[in-house]
């Protein structure tokens with residue numbers, strides 16, 4: 281398969297990759313802070329207070345420090361990586377860092393701009409966690425001499441405005457799917473330590489428990505405001521579920537080496553992650569995507585094929601290349617629209633929302 285990941289060969293490449301927005305790369309968000317300030321979480325007060333006590337307990341405060349063997353292990357394993365795997369791994373580090381830092385920036389901005397004590401305190405805890413996550417990834421990039429200038433990224437990357445409800449749907453999903461992705465990788469490498477090609481994966485279990493808890497926070501906010509989960513909003517939930525799942529599928533298939541090096545087959549891995557995420561979202565969403573519908577799987581592949589052809593057009597350049605890119609982008613959008621109309625599974629919400637990370 282053709283490797284379509286843009287190469288990262290210098291610190292300038294790494295920083296450019298982090299700052300550039302494409303439809304598949306992580307973005308930075310801003311929102312309506314007054315509306316955030318008015319959120320009421322009283323209907324879930326008991327669950328909320330229990331969750332805040334967990335944040336305060338901060339059981340990961342000492343987790344994001346490298347141990348004595350980290351640097352040596354990273355260097356020895358890097359020497360054994362194929363150039364393709366190295367590129368995909370660097371791409372993975374840069375996009376993961378961008379997405380962790382995106383959370384950090386958004387949560388910090390909300391914290392600074394609201395007075396609502398519940399929301400302010402939550403955002404402070406989540407920004408604390410994401411800042412540790414981003415810093416931890418950046419230290420691995422620095423091993424390669426490819427550290428990202430986070431201050432510069434914060435100043436120069438474009439921000440996308442999302443209404444609070446879109447922030448809740450999108451961020452809830454990205455936290456939960458982030459958990460599912462990391463735990464699936466951690467379990468695989470636990471069974472096959474010989475396939476662990478970088479020490480960072482040893483940190484994933486406790487790391488993804490932070491992401492799980494971040495997702496819990498948004499689940500409680502939505503459960504406390506059930507109008508977000510009814511009527512026309514169900515169509516938005518459906519849209520965000522599909523957008524998040526489809527983006528992940530295309531990205532993972534664009535960099536198949538990474539999963540293959542871990543002994544994971546990308547399609548199987550993605551469907552495991554969808555399955556875990558579907559299970560988790562039963563805590564809050566009134567519908568689930570039917571990932572076992574034959575049209576769902578077939579269209580995931582079509583979407584990936586369209587994105588490959590669009591990339592090839594882009595790489596070819598010129599008027600003809602541009603036309604090819606435009607054609608396949610429209611074709612991809614049409615596939616996405618067809619997927620939107622695959623029947624969904626309806627879900628009756630449980631009495632209490634909280635879940636434990638049991639995967």
Ligand SMILES: [Fe+2]
Nearest residue numbers: 380410413491
């Ligand atoms: Fe994170």
Ligand SMILES: [Fe+2]
Nearest residue numbers: 383455491494
């Ligand atoms: Fe998170």
